[in-house]
Amino acid sequence: MNAAHYRRIYHAVARIPSGTVSSYGAVAGAAGLPGRARLVGKALSEVPAGLDLPWHRVVRADGRIAFPSGSDSFDQQLARLRAEGVPVRRGRVDMKRHGRPNLDRLLWGPDQPGD
DNA sequence: GGCGTGACTATAC
DNA sequence: GGTATAGCCACGC
Numbered sequence: 001m002n003a004a005h006y007r008r009i010y011h012a013v014a015r016i017p018s019g020t021v022s023s024y025g026a027v028a029g030a031a032g033l034p035g036r037a038r039l040v041g042k043a044l045s046e047v048p049a050g051l052d053l054p055w056h057r058v059v060r061a062d063g064r065i066a067f068p069s070g071s072d073s074f075d076q077q078l079a080r081l082r083a084e085g086v087p088v089r090r091g092r093v094d095m096k097r098h099g100r101p102n103l104d105r106l107l108w109g110p111d112q113p114g115d
Numbered sequence: 116g117g118c119g120t121g122a123c124t125a126t127a128c
Numbered sequence: 129g130g131t132a133t134a135g136c137c138a139c140g141c
Contacts, residue, residue: 023124028123033137035135035136036138037122037124037137038123040122040123041121042137044122061125062124066122066123067122
C-alpha cells in the first residue's frame with residue numbers, strides 16, 4: 001500500500017460536502033487514482049481510529065451502500081446519511097440528487113451546487 | 116507467475 | 129427492476 005495514495009483518498013473523502021454522497025470510483029478519480037475504486041474501499045476499511053472521516057458519504061456507483069443489508073456497518077452508514085438529510089431507500093441513495101461525481105472541482109475549486 | 120478475494124464498475128441479457 | 133459476466137487493481141498464499 002502507498003501512504004501517499006491513502007492520504008489523497010482520505011483528503012478526497014473529507015472534501016465530500018455534508019448531505020451529498022460520492023462513489024468509490026469518483027473518489028479514486030478525485031484522488032488522482034482512476035480505476036482504483038477497490039483501493040478506496042480498502043483504504044476506508046483501514047481508516048485510523050480518531051480520524052473523523054465522513055466515510056459514510058461514499059457509496060457504490062449505483063448509489064447502493066456497499067455493505068450487506070442488516071450488517072452493523074450498513075446500519076451505521078444508513079443512520080449517518082439520514083442524519084445528514086440524505087434519504088436512503090432500500091439501501092440506496094438517489095445519485096441524481098445527492099451524488100457528487102465531480103469531486104475534482106471540490107478539490108481544486110468550488111462550483112455552483114445548483115442544478 | 117497463478118489463483119482467490121475484496122467497502123468496485125460497466126455492460127449485456 | 130434483477131442476475132451474469134468481464135475488467136479492474138492491490139494483497140496474500
